[in-house]
Structures are given as structure tokens and as C-alpha cells.
Amino acid sequence: MTSGFLSALGGRIAERWLAALALPGLLFLSAVTTAVVLGHGHWYDVERLRAWIDTLADSPASHSAGTVVLVAAGVLAGAAVAGAAAQSLGTGVELLWCAEPYGPVLRYLADRRSRRWRAADAAFRSALVAAGRARIAGRDEADRLADIAERRYVDRDRLGPAVPRHPFGTGDRLAAPAQRLWHAHQLDLTAAWPHLWLLASDGTRAELQAARARLTDSARLCAWGAGYLVLGLWWWPAALAGAVAVTSGVRRGRAAAEAFAELTEALADLHVRDLATALGIEHEGVDDRVLGEHLTRLLRKERRAE
Missing domain, CATH: 1.10.287 (Helix Hairpins)
Structure with missing residues (x-):
């Protein structure tokens, strides 16, 4: 049973690695190769690219199994490196979207x-x-x-x-639920969030995680778009692909932030009294702001001065 679980886990990891890093990286390496071979002067010359591929295929080294394996390993490694770089840059884009005005x-x-x-x-x-x-x-x-x-x-x-x-608007949208809950209920969402998360159903958690993953994927798409924009310095059609990717990533990021913020606020609205019950706080007939203030003080581990 353990070996079957490990095999299934390894298959999922490999599948995610292939989808998130390898395939986009291979596509980017293909674009880099095309840019190097064609350049601006022959950007549309497919025959030139085909002739270059045929020359590689006819070379003596291409008939060596060892050389083919090494080249394949190098290409996969390069794709993985490109994917990891895009992933890191995507994290930077995500942090920039949510940055404070410093x-x-x-x-x-x-x-x-x-x-x-x-x-x-x-x-x-x-x-x-x-x-x-x-x-x-x-x-x-x-x-x-x-x-x-x-x-x-x-x-x-x-x-x-x-x-x-x-x-950026994404940062404002993601910060809006905390601001609204504070003004409406005097509830500190940062302090209450771990407890609300534990009270949420599996379906609600899955929806939140999916929205959060879409935000990360959108930032990563912007990162890939930035790479293609740079590649456009050598082969201008890559810049068009980069512009489309960046525009699409920004739009998707806004939609993902909107969905995540709405789900976050809805979760807090629906479970704030469940949280009070779980913490043993009497809330029947208690005003929302009074209850929220009590929860905030309790979750922050604050104590009244005696």
C-alpha cells in the first residue's frame, strides 16, 4: 500500500513539474532557438529554420545514442531552469502586485x-x-x-x-476584505483567519485554494511574458507573444484577486458567529461590532487592564 501511495505521489509531482516547468520551458527554448537562427532579418523564413534542423539531423553526432541522450538531458535541464526562473520571477510579480507604497x-x-x-x-x-x-x-x-x-x-x-x-489594483482588492470587516465588525481578519480556515468546509477551502492558485498562475504568466518581451530584441514576433501573455496575465490576476477577496469576505461573514461559538463566547443578541471587538481582543491575546 505504501509503495502504491508513493508511486501515485511521484506521478502527481512529475505531472505538476511537467505542466508548470518543463512544457513552458521547452516552448521558451524553442522560441530562443528560432530567434537565434532567424533573427529580425529572416523572421518569417521557415525554410531557413527547417534547413538548420536538417543540418543538425545529418551531422555524425546526431547518430550517436550517447550524444542524443546528453542533448535531451541538456534540453530538459534548460527547460527546468527556465521554468524555475519564471516561477521565481512570478513570485516577484505577485509580491509587486500586493506591495505597500514603500x-x-x-x-x-x-x-x-x-x-x-x-x-x-x-x-x-x-x-x-x-x-x-x-x-x-x-x-x-x-x-x-x-x-x-x-x-x-x-x-x-x-x-x-x-x-x-x-x-496596483490587485493589492487594494486583496486588502479590501480586511478593511471592510474591520469597519463593519471591528474584526481583525489577520488574527481571525487561521481559526476561520479551520472552521471552513473542505469545499470552501478548495475554492479558496483554487482562486489563490489562479492568482499565482497569472503572475507566472506575466513572468513568461516578460521573458518573451526580452526575446523580442532578437526576434520581434516573440515580443507580440510576450505582450499578449502579460496582458492576459494581468487580466487573469485581477479576476483571481477579485474571486479570492470575495470568497475570503464571504467566509468571514458566514463563520464569524461560528468562531465565537467555538471559542466559547456568548453571542446571542450581541451586536456585530461588539462581538467582533471581543473576538479581536481574544485572538490577539490582548488583556484588559485590571
Whole structure:
């Protein structure tokens, strides 16, 4: 039984390694080879690439089994290295998405997003006031002004539901559940999260883990896209692939962050009283803010001054 479990575990690890590192790495190495052989001057010359492959195939070394094995091992090793580099760079991209505004560059980006949001909010409020006045006055343009106010609201909401605090929207979205739970319930999500996680069902945990994995995969896709953008210096079609990958990764990352944040907030809303029950705190008829404050103080291991 143990050997069967180890075999199944090894098969899963190999499958994940192949999907996450080897296959994207092999594709990238193929693009590197194509860039080196063709370059900008012959970017579309498939016959040139085919002739280069035929030359390799006709060389005496290609008929040696040892040489073929060594080359195959080198290619797999190179693919694994490229995949590991993309994975590390993807972790950096993920950290950058969630970064606090430390340093002049990140602070500038956060301030820029904040100014854009405040301008959009001012435009929405002005349009809303104009629509309200037209409605009260009974003017014919009231419906048109209401539509303008609705569009201004959509423009502001696209930047974020509240004033941005992070350099990138993903960071604001991931931080939103903690801020909302604190304002609504005085609950410290950071302190309560491990306990809420233990109370969650297996299906809920799987949904959260899947959303979190999609965020990581999106950051890794951006990392691969950055690699192809660099490769575009030698073969410009690679830059197109890189631009598509980065754009897709950013969009997927936003969607994954949105899903993860919504699931996190929903889990806290649904299980905050279950958490109080598990900790032996009486909550019948207790206000949410009072209960949240009590939970926060208990989970932070704070004690009242006697």
C-alpha cells in the first residue's frame, strides 16, 4: 500500500513539474532557438529554420545514442531552469502586485491611482447632483444626466470601490476584505483567519485554494511574458507573444484577486458567529461590532487592564 501511495505521489509531482516547468520551458527554448537562427532579418523564413534542423539531423553526432541522450538531458535541464526562473520571477510579480507604497516609485504609483480615483469620484458626484437637480426641476434632460452619472459611477468603480492605497489594483482588492470587516465588525481578519480556515468546509477551502492558485498562475504568466518581451530584441514576433501573455496575465490576476477577496469576505461573514461559538463566547443578541471587538481582543491575546 505504501509503495502504491508513493508511486501515485511521484506521478502527481512529475505531472505538476511537467505542466508548470518543463512544457513552458521547452516552448521558451524553442522560441530562443528560432530567434537565434532567424533573427529580425529572416523572421518569417521557415525554410531557413527547417534547413538548420536538417543540418543538425545529418551531422555524425546526431547518430550517436550517447550524444542524443546528453542533448535531451541538456534540453530538459534548460527547460527546468527556465521554468524555475519564471516561477521565481512570478513570485516577484505577485509580491509587486500586493506591495505597500514603500519607496518613491511605488508611492508615486499609489498617489497617481489615488488622484485618478478622486477625480473620477468628483466627476460622479457632480453628475449625480446635476441629475438630481434636473429631476427636481422636471427638466427633460433629467434621464440623460442620470445616464451620465451612471457612466461616471462605472468609471470610478473601475478604479476601485474606495480610495486606492496600493500601487496596483490587485493589492487594494486583496486588502479590501480586511478593511471592510474591520469597519463593519471591528474584526481583525489577520488574527481571525487561521481559526476561520479551520472552521471552513473542505469545499470552501478548495475554492479558496483554487482562486489563490489562479492568482499565482497569472503572475507566472506575466513572468513568461516578460521573458518573451526580452526575446523580442532578437526576434520581434516573440515580443507580440510576450505582450499578449502579460496582458492576459494581468487580466487573469485581477479576476483571481477579485474571486479570492470575495470568497475570503464571504467566509468571514458566514463563520464569524461560528468562531465565537467555538471559542466559547456568548453571542446571542450581541451586536456585530461588539462581538467582533471581543473576538479581536481574544485572538490577539490582548488583556484588559485590571
